[in-house]
Amino acid sequence: MAMSLSVVVLLAIVVFVLLRNGTLRILPALAAAGFGFxxxxxxxxxxINSAAGGLADLLARINL
Incomplete structure (x- = not known):
């Protein structure tokens, strides 16, 4: 649950920045949100959830 919430917040920030910069328009953003829903x-x-969890585990194991 914590991972999915943080992914949602991260994606919301990305979409907000793209909308602010004019890179992403409202209608395509709504279409993408509807598709995801x-x-x-x-x-x-x-x-998809399993793949995202596996990717998160992989990134967590990388020692920087």
């Missing part, structure tokens, strides 16, 4: 209710949600 409906994708989360499909059977692909579990593999």
């Amino acid at each position: 409906f994708l989360a209710s499909t059977g692909l949600a579990d593999p």
Whole structure:
């Protein structure tokens, strides 16, 4: 839960910055948000969450 919340906050900041800079327009941002919302209710949600968790674990194990 903590990882998914931090990913949501990070992505929200990225979208906000892109909207502020004019790189991303409102309609495509809403379309992408709607796509993500409906994708989360499909059977692909579990593999996507597993992949994101694996990536987070991989990044956590990297010693800088």
